[in-house]
Amino acid sequence: MSCIFCNIISGSIPAYKVYEDTDTLAFLDIHPINPGHVLVIPKVHVPEFQDLDDEIYTKTMNTVKKMAQNLTKLEPKRIGLKVEGWDVSHAHIHVVPLLDPHDITSKRAVEGTLLNPTKEELEAILLKLTT
Template sequence: MEECIFCKIINNQIPSYKVYEDKDYLAFLTIMPINPGHTLLIPKKHVPYIFDLDEKTLSEILIKAQKIAHILKQAFHPKTNRIGIMVAGGEVHHTHLHLIPMDYDSDLTFTRQKSASPEELSLALKKIKDNNF
């Protein structure tokens, strides 16, 4: 697990823009967002593939996703009024859910990811904090 970038984020060895954290889960802004507010939700337990999660974690993570989706919707008011969810797991082998404020249904494709500047990420995080806490 030492080389896992998400485990390093969990352990604060790599800084991140944290949206939500509790003892078992962490949500943070991806540095390659499709839209502003694009968040990754991960279990703190290192399990590479979502369908290898134990049943408790698998169900709990969706309940956490709901909580974060409310937070993102409140902050970004996407045009569809929805937060999209995607799971692929190809790049980082630590289970993660993509939660994406959706302006259009066609937003949900990884080909639309582009890197965000620290300023853009700080602004997105500020929007989340200002609208939810």
Template sequence: MSSIFSKIVAGEIPAYKVAESIDFLAFLDVNPLAEGHVLVIPKQEVDYLFDLDDELYTGLQMFAKIVATAMKQVIPCKKIGVAVIGLEVPHTHIHLIPMNEVGDLNFSRPKLTFTPEQFEATAEKIKEALREE
């Protein structure tokens, strides 16, 4: 059965995409902990991060680094935090979360709500920073 992320990759479910390559996709989390919270996934559906083959694993990490660098340029924060939890969706994904303190990565905190226009504006800021690199 396809994960929700595989359905996003296939275009069956819309997403606020910020970056895409042949093998990877980055899009805004619709239940974010912070403005600009991005999910980075391999397009190939693999449940567990450490089940990825070495090439896909290192490629995912490099893709996440590129996206995080762009995020840091346009989202006010001290750092971009990284989390891999993998329990909620059976498809490997990396959370990139703008943060100013350790508690900003607390997934038990209430999620933020943004309008579609706010999500689109945030996605566009990140895409623009990526185009400038």
């Protein structure tokens, strides 16, 4: 399977996994808008979010809510969600700790100023979110 998210689900590509259950997976975005930016995906390969069946949609959004609650540990001003799917054709929801009202836009992506945290920085965030 050439889908990078399916490869993360199967374990053939490593990821900083924050949460996993039978039907969903949450992991750190390695080019976050802000530290703690999490991607939530259903384990079934469905390219477009709106095509998820209702049961998987509900399970995915339940994981999104868990991750949003989890991210309050990082004390963001707000938590934002984004679904746009331009990058990977496997339904996913960005759950982003927000420090500024403009963070959830693609401003950083457009300007090329997405963060590039080190392995150590990602592991430190992961530790905060999984303990």
